[in-house]
Amino acid sequence: MTKQLYFDIAATTPMDIAVAEIVHKANIENYGNPSSMHMSGQKSHNIVERSRTSIAQILNCKTSEIIFTSGGSESNNIVLKGVLNKGDHLITSSYEHPSVLNLAKHLEQNGVEVTFIKPLKNGSISAKQVKSEIKSNTKLISIMYVNNELGTINPISEIGDIASENEILFHSDTVQFIGKEKLDLSKINIDFATICAHKFYGPKGVGGLYCKNGIILNPLIDGGGQENGLRAGTENISSILGMAKALEISNDSLLENKKKILELENYFIGLLENSNIQYRLNGVNRLKGIMNLTFFGVEGHGLLMNLDMQGIAISYGSACSSGSANAPQALIEMGMEENEARCSVRISIGKMIEKDDIKKLFETICNIISRIKK
Amino acid sequence: MKEKVLVAMSGGVDSSVTLLRIIEMGYEAIGITMKLWEYKNFGGNNLQENNCCAVSSINKAKLVCERMGVPHYTIDFTGSFKENVVDNFVDEYLSGRTPNPCVRCNSFIKWDTFIEQAEILGAKYIATGHYAQIDEKNGDYFIKQGADERKDQSYVLWGIPKETLSKTILPLGALTKEEVRDIAREHKLETAEEPESMEICFIADNNYKRFINEYAPDKVSKIKNGKTLDEEGKKLGNNDGYINYTVGQRRGIGLTNPNPLYVKEINPKNNSIIVGEKNSLLKDICKVKELNWLIETPDFPYETHCQIRYNGRKAEGTISIEENEYVVNFKDPQLAITPGQSIVFYNNKTLCGGGIIKLYE
DSSP states (O other): OOOOEEOBTTTOOOOOHHHHHHHHHHHHHOOSOTTOSSHHHHHHHHHHHHHHHHHHHHHTSOGGGEEEESOHHHHHHHHHHHHOOTTOEEEEETTSOHHHHHHHHHHHHTTOEEEEEOOOTTSOOOHHHHHHTOOTTEEEEEOOSBOTTTOBBOOHHHHHHHHHHTTOEEEEEOTTTBTTBOOOGGGSOOSEEEEEGGGGTOOTTOEEEEEOTTOOOOOSBOSSOTGGGTBOSOOOHHHHHHHHHHHHHHHHTHHHHHHHHHHHHHHHHHHHHTSSOOEEEEOSSBOTTEEEEEETTOOHHHHHHHHHHTTEEOBOSEEOTTSOEESOHHHHHTTOOHHHHTTEEEEEOOTTOOHHHHHHHHHHHHHHHHHHOO | OOOEEEEEOOSSHHHHHHHHHHHHTTOEEEEEEEEOOOGGGGTOOTTOTTOTTSHHHHHHHHHHHHHTTOOEEEEEOHHHHIIIIIHHHHHHHHTTOOOOHHHHHIIIIIHHHHHHHHHHTTOSEEEOOOSEEEEEETTEEEEEEOSSTTTOOGGGGTTSOGGGGGGEEOTTTTSOHHHHHHHHHHTTOTTTTOOOOOSSTTOTTSOHHHHHHHHSHHHHHTOOOEEEEOTTSOEEEEESOGGGOOTTOOTTOOOOOSSOEEEEEEETTTTEEEEEEGGGGEEEEEEEEEEEESSSOOOSSEEEEEEOSTTOOEEEEEEEEETTEEEEEEEEEEEOOOTTSEEEEEETTEEEEEEEEEOOO
């Protein structure tokens, strides 16, 4: 088997070795229940609290404003279900992650009024669009920071200001942004932000929610009162520690990684530009490293399978539990024709990728396209 | 370099052994599962064990592929399946006919799609787990019945495009079902004890009446209680609408008669069914539409053996052309020749072709 080249970091990242090591160590050594009185429990308790402090410092918020959860989907659920009641109005976008989008549709069936804003042709939601949808019963605005399929960045700061001026709560699913860019929560008018460890080289199954002090939510899971009563259940100590470590590493090497990924992306685009491949890079204001590309006349699904059989992982469309996929929904939402959307794939570059890997990716794509293009 | 073969994987025991055989034959295999249906949308249970297209079946296909070191992909064809197979299935019942969705799926979706995917993946052949065989003579390819007579599935293959035969491998054709299970057990395949799949893959509980009611409630609600007539047109009673009956059906007619009564004809236009005693259902003629030949198109009249239902017996018949339509005259009268079902033609064990039965009026 050839070396696996992984260009799907927007789906998930490989765990940093340093993170894996401390998670492994904590799993063996720190088995005490953080709620127990004895020293073993206290040790675990302190690991959780130190992790909370570390994450809060990096995101520039108060320690008590970080709640640990099982990941991004749960954090999104806590906010939407915790805030919205029958008769309330939610403003969100039509290209959110399914944990917001499908939940919003579900809430809509239960009497919550929902406005789904479609992204503009450039792949973003504008603050103006959000503003024009505000009604007297608007209770929550939930707009993702970076779209997972396109990598486009939404004007979260402006949207936060609008929410604040209108005394509306503001949530952002920030999972694609955190760890890749600096998120300073003190500089944004924001009430909730979703954190997910496996998007920044941390463990899977652990995440967090920034919940501004003073806001009281109904918990999804009742029980022993952990996480300030908002999320019961014995803490996932090793993963929480791993998440804090992963964020710390990402934060320390932020500039270095950004520089590297920008260079790699430019190199790849340069190779495409100088080839005879007909392509288009979708979306305008993008986070570097997440590229949604249309290769005209080449079905994305076929390109993915062919690349995979040669050891290269990319992404196509909206995945579902059976492992099949439909045309990328975000592209349809921003007005792309279905036949073009079907010819679009996502290539996302992580910090472990090297220039040679990009060259291999490009060459393999060229070979496949010359064989299968209609 | 090994030739690549795309193996159609449903997650059952047959397709798993197909994969095994293809690898043993020296090919490089790629497993593909076509996702054709979303059960939860129409009263089915996605988690039910023996539904192909259910997540558990797709998972099993993946496990078997991984065990054999073969890549596996799932491709979503729910849109095309709905349009070409399920919509037609419901429309046929609403028109008083009894469709055969497996035939339609093979004819219009499966083969074309798998061949297309094979080309995309650089594979020369496709392989499926049907119990039928492909033979070659002087560069000409044709389908023969499977060696296991009880399992033979050639009946559902009459509609596949002839030009795909040279690209198709059916590795189970020479085996019996028991042999296939034994091979699966011997290799400890995850699917070795999978139950037989359902009659109609997209109707999880096999209750087509419930399905049509949920799928096309607007159309079904227009079908009121209908009349049950005898062969002379005399009303014998009422029924709950023609859609609930199939030609040849005996149970559930709700009439008492010294001899059992069977549904002889279904007439959606005036929402009636005509019933009669068994002998009245015997006919020696029908029309055939949508003919497809898997041998060179013969000269007519053409004497052949005809099979008018899955697992039915073959009967001698002659195909001829009358006023631009194909007509089959059977040597002996046949019971309950059912419009909408497939009539399949054989010459000994060779599948010559087939078509869809129409009433001869």
